Amino acid sequence: MNPIRYERRRYTTGQTPIEKLERLSRELGGPVISIKRDDLTGLTAGGNKTRKLEYLVADAVRQGADTLITCGAVQSNHCRLTLAAAVREGLKCQLVLTEPEGGYDPQASGNHLLFHLLGAEKIEVIEADGDMHAAMDKLAHELASQGRKAYLIPVGGSNEVGSLGYMACAEEIEQQAWESGTPYDYVVTATGSGGTQAGLLAGFWARNSNTRVIGVNVSRDRQSQEAKVLELLGSTARTIGLKGEPSPDTVQCEDRYVGPGYAIPTAEMVEAVQLVARTEGILLDPVYTGKAMAGLIGLIREGRFAKEDQVLFLHTGGSPALYTAPQLFLP
Known part of the structure; x- marks a missing residue:
């Protein structure tokens, strides 16, 4: 047995909750949207x-x-x-x-x-x-x-060891899906250094899950990001002994919501942060989750998902950054 997956400190008590975003789903007229609250993990102010x-x-x-x-x-x-x-x-x-x-x-x-x-x-x-x-x-x-x-x-x-955190998260999502009777067709997450997306993909792979992961880029272009995630997915899989090599088709990244660059605000991000705050009372951030949610909203509006699809948005935290740019959200 490879012990690496079990060598773990515990900073979060239990599972992070999954909540249905019913008001946001109605507002967008799109799929059934839920949110995985990894902004509520342990340690100071939480996050992925x-x-x-x-x-x-x-x-x-x-x-x-x-x-x-x-x-x-x-x-x-x-x-x-x-x-x-x-x-x-x-x-x-x-x-x-x-x-x-x-x-x-x-x-x-x-x-x-x-x-x-x-x-x-x-x-x-x-x-x-x-x-x-x-x-x-x-x-x-x-x-x-x-x-x-x-x-x-x-x-x-984001290396092979760090990615194990999101391999464990994928297994947690599968358990919560089983308990609620709600299998998720898609998980949508911000993707930057790549460890979160690669870990999720490794976890769903290990569980033979059909859940697809869509990363919304917060920095580089699509081709570069997909190559980065694929490389880390492969090395993570080898580290834990998964058989075979990952298919490039499993890595999906969207780069149309990055805007001018990393941490540079966009109008779509501002709209997304305000919309989630005003429909669900949940705070996103301007660098990661705001752009990721802008990506999810954009994909819904262009018809990427069926109305009956179950889409899980991963909230990766970061709300302290809101207070560094109040001018973006004040009238």
Whole structure:
């Protein structure tokens, strides 16, 4: 037996709920939409990275690390949750952040505020096009010279170990579908670093599920994103011993809702965030779930789904980013 799938910390109590979005479904006149509330996972303010960190931090603890090092944007949800996991485990945490357009503001709100509140040991800010992995390696070497041991976590927690978090989530969705008698035809999720989508695909593959996963890109183009997810799906499958190679046809990404680029607002995103807030009282975020929901709305409006289809939207969290751009939503 390969033990890797069982080496896991537990940061969330029980399953995250699935709720039907009846008012939103009526408003759009489309399929039956439900939402998987992974914004309610454990650790500070929740989000999809919590699931990945359950496996990544277990690996770090197993290796005897005393410090987690990771990287991301100045408002990175992943950095927030990695730091929160370190606090929970009594570890130190250092962050490598990329400078945003317009320059770095050390007094920034949102997740950046939480980095300081949670007590990041060190924050290294590099140029937007800088080499994050080289910067993390440098921090790790500095710690090693002090007799400490770092564990490096890639952007988004998206490697074979981190993807196991969403393999477990796919199995959780299958269990909830069985309990409710509601099999899901589609899961729609934001896709960026790729680990969430690859993990879901691996999990449904392992369960012989017919559920299809549609990733809505938040950064790169469709071809690049599908190749990235497919590569990670294949390596994750090999890590856990799934037989065969994944078919490229199983990876579906939509790049029409990225807009000008990562974390750059779009009118469709603003509409989606407002619509879900005003029909269901649920907060999305402007970087990930807002664009993913804009993608789902766009696909519904163009007739991608049948009216009877059961579509599950994965809420990956990120609401602290709302408070960094109030001008987008104020009259």
